Amino acid sequence: MKEVRTRFAPSPTGFMHLGGLRTALYNYLYAKKNGGKFILRIEDTDQERFVEGATEVIYDTLRSCGMDWDEGPDIGGNYGPYVQSDRKDLYLPYAKELVEKGAAYYCFCTKEELDERRAACEAKGEVFKYDKHCLSLSKEEVQAKLDAGVPYVIRLNCPTTGETTYEDVVFGKLTFPNDTLDDMVLIKQDGMPTYNFANVIDDHLMDITHVMRGMEYLSSTPKYNLLYNAFGWEIPQYVHLTTVMRDAQHKLSKRHGDAYYSDFIEKGYLKEALINYLALVGWNPGDDREFFTMDELVEVFDIHRLNNSPGIFDMNKLDWMNTQYIAKMDPEKYLEMVTPWFDKVLAGKNIDYKRLAELMQGRTEVFNRVPDMVAFLAEMPEYDLELYTHKKMKTNPEVAKESLELVLPVLEGISDWTESNLHDAVMEAIAASGKKNGAVLWPLRIAISGLASTPGGAFEIAYLLGREETMLRLKKSMEKLAENA
Numbered sequence: 001m002k003e004v005r006t007r008f009a010p011s012p013t014g015f016m017h018l019g020g021l022r023t024a025l026y027n028y029l030y031a032k033k034n035g036g037k038f039i040l041r042i043e044d045t046d047q048e049r050f051v052e053g054a055t056e057v058i059y060d061t062l063r064s065c066g067m068d069w070d071e072g073p074d075i076g077g078n079y080g081p082y083v084q085s086d087r088k089d090l091y092l093p094y095a096k097e098l099v100e101k102g103a104a105y106y107c108f109c110t111k112e113e114l115d116e117r118r119a120a121c122e123a124k125g126e127v128f129k130y131d132k133h134c135l136s137l138s139k140e141e142v143q144a145k146l147d148a149g150v151p152y153v154i155r156l157n158c159p160t161t162g163e164t165t166y167e168d169v170v171f172g173k174l175t176f177p178n179d180t181l182d183d184m185v186l187i188k189q190d191g192m193p194t195y196n197f198a199n200v201i202d203d204h205l206m207d208i209t210h211v212m213r214g215m216e217y218l219s220s221t222p223k224y225n226l227l228y229n230a231f232g233w234e235i236p237q238y239v240h241l242t243t244v245m246r247d248a249q250h251k252l253s254k255r256h257g258d259a260y261y262s263d264f265i266e267k268g269y270l271k272e273a274l275i276n277y278l279a280l281v282g283w284n285p286g287d288d289r290e291f292f293t294m295d296e297l298v299e300v301f302d303i304h305r306l307n308n309s310p311g312i313f314d315m316n317k318l319d320w321m322n323t324q325y326i327a328k329m330d331p332e333k334y335l336e337m338v339t340p341w342f343d344k345v346l347a348g349k350n351i352d353y354k355r356l357a358e359l360m361q362g363r364t365e366v367f368n369r370v371p372d373m374v375a376f377l378a379e380m381p382e383y384d385l386e387l388y389t390h391k392k393m394k395t396n397p398e399v400a401k402e403s404l405e406l407v408l409p410v411l412e413g414i415s416d417w418t419e420s421n422l423h424d425a426v427m428e429a430i431a432a433s434g435k436k437n438g439a440v441l442w443p444l445r446i447a448i449s450g451l452a453s454t455p456g457g458a459f460e461i462a463y464l465l466g467r468e469e470t471m472l473r474l475k476k477s478m479e480k481l482a483e484n485a
Contacts, residue, residue: 004036005209009043012054015260016061018252018313019214019244022278026241027212028067029301039206040072042083045192061261065275066294079206084198091193094201095154095186103230104186106142107134107155129182130155154187156223164222169239170306176222184223196220200227203236212239239303242282245310252313268341268367273325277318282311323365334361341370345378351464359455376449377464380473383450385484393438400443401481406433407444408474417467422459447477
């Protein structure tokens with residue numbers, strides 16, 4: 001049985017889009033599931049869109065996600081080079097071979113001529129496609145133009161009648177009328193191959209068995225198959241992947257900050273959670289499981305369970321999954337990761353980060369939300385006295401005033417400021433007073449945090465703030481209550 005060989009062939013035009021990352025993931029999983037090879041190829045034929053450093057971003061992203069390639073530009077292999085611009089000299093001979101076979105032809109039309117024909121076509125409400133104008137040139141006319149140095153491209157000679165059919169793993173049998181196929185350019189005027197041509201040549205020369213890519217190439221695939229057939233080459237298995245969408249109507253976009261892998265990492269999503277969730281956007285394992293390591297994904301991945309409807313990238317579901325991953329982290333690792341986020345608002349405040357991390361780990365959805373959640377420790381926020389009102393705790397501003405008057409001297413009498421000492425002293429005072437716990441602890445937490453929801457209760461917050469800051473906040477809150485009594 002032939003070895004499975006998949007490839008991820010990104011263009012170095014910027015950051016790694018989530019759709020591209022999912023394509024890489026599925027290629028990697030399928031290769032590994034079948035004991036095959038995962039190949040990385042850089043497709044940089046579009047030099048105008050080339051971005052310096054983008055290739056390194058591709059390397060770093062794949063490696064950080066645990067998708068090591070078996071062959072590629074930086075590690076080599078038996079099918080190199082693995083960067084298209086380094087392979088540029090091999091494409092023209094293949095294009096000329098097609099010309100000799102009548103499957104392609106030289107085109108000398110200028111940009112101005114093409115623009116004029118396109119405008120005329122659009123004026124009639126028709127979709128423009130190349131009209132095979134140069135196909136009618138005789139061999140002698142073609143040679144004369146080549147000898148004269150007239151700029152040219154080489155175009156594919158598509159049939160104009162009949163149909164082209166192919167099988168796709170996700171979408172099944174697909175048929176396209178040949179009169180809709182455009183005679184696409186194979187070799188550009190600068191001698192570089194187009195993406196479409198280089199793609200086919202490289203997939204064949206690198207012995208790629210399964211081509212997994214975005215569904216935007218569904219309609220181009222008949223033209224690719226014309227090339228395979230013209231050369232007499234075996235056509236690979238096609239697996240076209242549906243688009244990753246933000247919702248039913250909108251794609252992920254840079255404007256919304258949800259298009260690129262780096263966007264999510266910078267926000268503080270865990271890469272393990274992101275990859276786990278991304279795998280499930282457009283594929284399902286066939287059971288109710290939702291959490292997978294990379295090895296477990298390899299074990300269960302099946303291309304026949306890929307969906308043929310768009311994958312919705314549900315941010316709420318990702319947040320939930322990220323929360324679960326964070327909650328299960330090693331506490332020391334969590335502390336290491338959360339410290340820079342604490343520092344954004346708490347640097348120099350002498351807060352016990354280790355204790356704060358213990359309180360925050362189970363409440364953290366995404367790390368970039370941490371600063372807002374702990375900022376109250378740096379500075380007491382403005383708050384409304386209505387926060388003291390809580391039906392279940394049986395408290396209101398009037399009750400709160402009495403409760404704080406009860407705990408003030410108790411707290412003032414604590415010199416060894418620990419959570420256990422705070423707890424024991426205050427709880428003893430509450431018991432002696434005959435008050436309900438909530439009627440005292442709720443007002444105390446509001447008085448020193450200014451928030452209805454905090455990581456930890458009154459004692460944890462008082463400990464983190466320290467004796468001086470706690471007493472300062474408590475007295476100011478009591479003054480506020482007295483003024484409004």
